[in-house]
Amino acid sequence: MSSETLIIQAGLSERSRKSRLPARLDLLQSLSGLFLALFMWGHMFFVASILLGKDAMWTITKFFEGYHFFGKAYPWLVSVVVAVVIAVFVVHAMLAVRKFPINYRQFRVFRAHAKSMRHGDTTLWMWQVYSGFAMFFLASAHLYQMLVWPQDIGPFGSGGRMWVDGLWPFYLVLLLLVEFHGSIGLYRLAVKWCWPNCSREFLKKLKWGITAFFLVLGLATLGAYMKIGYDYQENYKNGERYTPTWAQQAEESAK
Numbered sequence: 001m002s003s004e005t006l007i008i009q010a011g012l013s014e015r016s017r018k019s020r021l022p023a024r025l026d027l028l029q030s031l032s033g034l035f036l037a038l039f040m041w042g043h044m045f046f047v048a049s050i051l052l053g054k055d056a057m058w059t060i061t062k063f064f065e066g067y068h069f070f071g072k073a074y075p076w077l078v079s080v081v082v083a084v085v086i087a088v089f090v091v092h093a094m095l096a097v098r099k100f101p102i103n104y105r106q107f108r109v110f111r112a113h114a115k116s117m118r119h120g121d122t123t124l125w126m127w128q129v130y131s132g133f134a135m136f137f138l139a140s141a142h143l144y145q146m147l148v149w150p151q152d153i154g155p156f157g158s159g160g161r162m163w164v165d166g167l168w169p170f171y172l173v174l175l176l177l178v179e180f181h182g183s184i185g186l187y188r189l190a191v192k193w194c195w196p197n198c199s200r201e202f203l204k205k206l207k208w209g210i211t212a213f214f215l216v217l218g219l220a221t222l223g224a225y226m227k228i229g230y231d232y233q234e235n236y237k238n239g240e241r242y243t244p245t246w247a248q249q250a251e252e253s254a255k
């Protein structure tokens with residue numbers, strides 16, 4: 001093989017060719033981010049069903065396990081949804097890595113640049129990088145647990161995980177990361193695809209409003225799981241699954 005062919009194959013040719021690939025990858029990154037952010041909004045509401053009581057959370061959990069359609073719960077259905085989310089998460093992370101500073105020197109240059117500019121959106125981007133990096137690890141651990149043990153989702157299982165297994169600090173950090181990362185991401189998407197038709201000031205206010213709403217909802221949810229985990233720690237340790245009130249009543253009256 002000639003050296004010229006080698007150079008061309010390695011993409012080192014001087015000949016500059018216009019490529020649509022970077023724009024396509026950018027669009028894919030935006031779309032996967034949008035999917036994940038909207039998924040998270042849904043996720044926060046589903047998980048917050050515990051605020052309406054153990055029966056409400058049990059009903060939502062069983063809905064995703066197909067109980068209301070097939071008359072029997074299939075937790076692996078949840079694993080299928082988790083697998084799809086993992087796939088999008090991996091694609092999003094791979095595309096995001098392209099934009100990370102790749103060595104300490106680049107990182108220092110970027111940080112110095114951001115500090116000297118004092119430009120709010122550039123600083124937000126930096127936080128986006130930090131929180132995204134931390135989520136590689138924390139979100140992966142959570143997703144793995146949901147993928148492999150979907151049958152443990154429920155009022156006793158989820159509450160016990162938070163309190164008895166002591167995972168609440170983990171969830172607290174993940175909650176902060178995902179709320180900031182998600183809302184900054186959506187704000188950046190709006191600026192990128194809607195600007196100049198939307199006012200940046202308005203978008204910023206909306207972003208902080210959404211972050212505050214989901215943080216309050218998330219913290220209340222976390223507290224509710226911790227309380228249930230504390231109140232029913234023996235049930236969790238005995239491997240008991242929650243029985244909804246109507247089934248408890250049916251059992252009582254059958255006696």
Ligand code: HEM
Nearest residue numbers: 047081082085139146153158161171174175178218221222
């Ligand atoms: C289909 C995928 C997912 C499922 C089925 C799922 C399910 C759950 C469940 C059942 C809980 C309650 C606690 C527990 O049982 O451990 C929970 C909590 C939580 N999940 Fe997920 N999750 C998924 C994806 C994600 C992702 C991608 C993230 C973030 C990157 C995330 C972040 C959180 C956070 C922060 C909490 C705590 C919520 C709070 O305190 O309000 N989850 N999740």
